[in-house]
Amino acid sequence: MTARLAAFPAMDRHKNGCSNGATPDECLSSARQSQRDENPHSSKMTVLRRFAHSTLSPVLLMLSTPNWVMLVWFTAFRCDGSYACVGQLFRESQVNAPTPLIVFTLAGYVVFALTVMRILPGKTVYGPVTPKGHVPVYKDNGFACFVTTMVTFWLLTFVLKTFFAVSPTYIFDKFDEVLVTLNIFSPIFCVFLYLKGRLAPSCTDGGSSGNIIFDYFWGMELYPRVLGFDVKVFTNCRFGMTVWPLLVCVFALKSYELYGFVDSMFVTTTLQLVYCTKFFWWEAGYMNTIDIMMDRAGYYICWGCLVFVPGVYASVSLYMVNHPVHLGLPLTTFLLALGVLSIYINYDADKQKLQVRSSDGRCLVWGRKPSIIRAKYVLDSGETRESILLASGWWGLSRHFHYIPEILLAFFWSVPALFHDVMPYTYVIYLTTLLIHRSFRDETKCSRKYGCFWKQYRDLVPHKLFPFIF
Numbered sequence: 001m002t003a004r005l006a007a008f009p010a011m012d013r014h015k016n017g018c019s020n021g022a023t024p025d026e027c028l029s030s031a032r033q034s035q036r037d038e039n040p041h042s043s044k045m046t047v048l049r050r051f052a053h054s055t056l057s058p059v060l061l062m063l064s065t066p067n068w069v070m071l072v073w074f075t076a077f078r079c080d081g082s083y084a085c086v087g088q089l090f091r092e093s094q095v096n097a098p099t100p101l102i103v104f105t106l107a108g109y110v111v112f113a114l115t116v117m118r119i120l121p122g123k124t125v126y127g128p129v130t131p132k133g134h135v136p137v138y139k140d141n142g143f144a145c146f147v148t149t150m151v152t153f154w155l156l157t158f159v160l161k162t163f164f165a166v167s168p169t170y171i172f173d174k175f176d177e178v179l180v181t182l183n184i185f186s187p188i189f190c191v192f193l194y195l196k197g198r199l200a201p202s203c204t205d206g207g208s209s210g211n212i213i214f215d216y217f218w219g220m221e222l223y224p225r226v227l228g229f230d231v232k233v234f235t236n237c238r239f240g241m242t243v244w245p246l247l248v249c250v251f252a253l254k255s256y257e258l259y260g261f262v263d264s265m266f267v268t269t270t271l272q273l274v275y276c277t278k279f280f281w282w283e284a285g286y287m288n289t290i291d292i293m294m295d296r297a298g299y300y301i302c303w304g305c306l307v308f309v310p311g312v313y314a315s316v317s318l319y320m321v322n323h324p325v326h327l328g329l330p331l332t333t334f335l336l337a338l339g340v341l342s343i344y345i346n347y348d349a350d351k352q353k354l355q356v357r358s359s360d361g362r363c364l365v366w367g368r369k370p371s372i373i374r375a376k377y378v379l380d381s382g383e384t385r386e387s388i389l390l391a392s393g394w395w396g397l398s399r400h401f402h403y404i405p406e407i408l409l410a411f412f413w414s415v416p417a418l419f420h421d422v423m424p425y426t427y428v429i430y431l432t433t434l435l436i437h438r439s440f441r442d443e444t445k446c447s448r449k450y451g452c453f454w455k456q457y458r459d460l461v462p463h464k465l466f467p468f469i470f
């Protein structure tokens with residue numbers, strides 16, 4: 001009985017089983033039905049909506065996003081951080097083509113990253129089962145790779161500065177070349193991924209939608225591997241998420257070379273580095289998120305991690321190099337404290353979800369037995385599986401509460417730039433839009449997967465993002 005109550009927590013309030021009156025079996029068949037009904041390629045979708053979704057939006061995004069990263073760099077570097085003067089200057093100015101130094105630096109980094117990814121040890125971890133029943137296997141060496149990379153960077157900096165009088169801050173001076181190189185290489189890499197997905201797919205989770213543009217944009221494969229390397233682990237973690245903190249260090253070093261210690265740069269740098277360190281500490285958990293479970297290796301995620309993350313995620317630090325601000329000790333300490341608290345809450349929320357699943361609900365959440373829903377779902381093969389939805393702790397406040405500290409943190413590391421320009425808030429604005437959209441995407445995905453088990457969760461935790469409001 002205890003197990004059944006845990007499985008259907010609303011049972012004691014609603015005598016007929018589920019909170020919405022359905023039995024567990026009815027819940028399961030509703031999950032099956034909603035999976036069929038909400039298939040984006042189902043005939044219920046109008047031709048126009050399908051065209052907008054599968055062709056028009058990808059084309060518009062692929063045309064605009066490469067320019068977007070260049071615009072962010074241009075605003076910080078050539079327009080003193082002011083979006084207002086961008087139009088005029090962009091017409092008059094020119095972006096430099098890549099020089100061998102930058103191409104060599106980037107190629108060297110890729111070789112280094114692939115090498116540490118291959119040779120550093122890590123325990124074997126498993127990703128969530130895919131609709132086709134495949135269970136992805138990973139080597140959990142993200143933290144080791146990250147630490148090795150950061151230590152190597154600072155050692156190399158020391159050697160270059162001491163013995164060759166060269167500073168890695170040439171990467172800041174030539175950052176337009178960095179972005180142009182990435183913008184040339186990444187779409188070509190995505191063509192390779194498209195062809196690979198067509199001709200030699202790594203597993204059955206993938207396939208064509210019938211629309212070549214959508215296939216290129218969205219990707220052909222969920223878990224492609226090339227020469228034994230997991231492509232998404234490389235693009236998302238070993239490239240995007242590692243190049244970001246490296247750039248933050250390069251920009252901080254540039255600021256130090258120009259003005260010595262600047263407390264606003266210190267706040268921005270520290271919070272971003274702590275956040276990225278936390279990411280690698282939790283990397284195995286990242287394998288259970290939408291990016292990995294749902295997003296195929298195509299332009300969206302691969303170009304995004306190879307170009308957009310270096311270009312936009314590190315853009316506050318880029319701006320701060322030319323805009324030093326003296327905050328003073330009280331404000332510095334206050335922002336650091338709020339930032340670290342936000343990182344902790346976000347991390348703890350991700351951890352609660354993982355812990356409750358890995359212990360099969362036998363753990364404490366905020367010192368109490370967790371409130372859980374044992375939600376059943378159906379694989380493509382018709383096989384039934386079970387998963388746990390946590391409805392207490394941070395996941396009891398709202399269904400995507402962890403996005404709030406994520407956004408607040410980005411604000412805390414941007415606000416040291418003060419309010420002269422909008423540009424340093426580009427990342428916060430993008431992130432807020434992304435996470436609100438993502439909360440809708442995840443709701444659709446989960447209600448499709450879990451049917452009325454998800455409805456039970458929504459009944460228990462009625463607010464999507466902001467507790468008591470929305």
Ligand SMILES: NC(=O)C1=CN([C@@H]2O[C@H](COP(=O)(O)OP(=O)(O)OC[C@H]3O[C@@H](n4cnc5c(N)ncnc54)[C@H](OP(=O)(O)O)[C@@H]3O)[C@@H](O)[C@H]2O)C=CC1
Nearest residue numbers: 289290291346350353387388389390391395402403406442
């Ligand atoms: N800085 C950035 O650009 C971004 C950062 N993030 C951060 O990345 C982290 C991961 O976020 P995100 O990828 O959005 O994914 P989530 O951590 O929100 O994971 C979503 C998945 O978790 C499962 N789930 C949903 N609700 C519950 C629940 N109540 N109990 C247990 N499992 C549940 C579902 O998967 P299942 O199928 O397994 O049930 C769902 O699809 C967060 O910390 C977020 O803030 C996210 C996006 C962008």
Ligand SMILES: CC(C)CCC[C@@H](C)[C@H]1CC[C@H]2C3=CC=C4C[C@@H](O)CC[C@]4(C)[C@H]3CC[C@]12C
Nearest residue numbers: 061065236241279286291300301304305308309
């Ligand atoms: C085409 C672009 C407009 C959009 C690009 C999108 C991707 C680059 C990003 C979409 C989701 C992002 C992430 C999700 C979750 C993450 C965990 C967090 O702890 C660190 C950041 C990140 C890995 C983040 C990275 C960029 C995205 C994949």
